[in-house]
Amino acid sequence: MSKRSYTHVEEHLPENKAMVTAGxxxxxxxxxxxxxxxxxxxRVLKRERTKQCKxxxxxxxxxxxxxxxxxxxxxxIAEQAYKIGC
Known part of the structure; x- marks a missing residue:
């Protein structure tokens, strides 16, 4: 069985976060x-962090x-402050 390069990873986001917090x-x-x-x-974790920061x-x-x-x-104004701050 070949490995997948992509699937709907947003569906697995809560499980991904739980695994990261588990170490x-x-x-x-x-x-x-x-x-x-x-x-x-x-990339999916980075996208989620960017969404939360925004x-x-x-x-x-x-x-x-x-x-x-x-x-x-x-x-x-909020978008410009975000670009400067984050």
Missing amino acids: KTQWEIAEHFGFKDKYVIK LKAGITPRPKGRPRKESAPRDI
């Missing part, structure tokens, strides 16, 4: 889920892609 390395977590290397786990700075998450015509304006 497992990113390589061990990747082996547990059957990934080729640790970078899949590394939420803490007061930046609301937005959907990816081109914004709608009637979308609410962004909080540019």
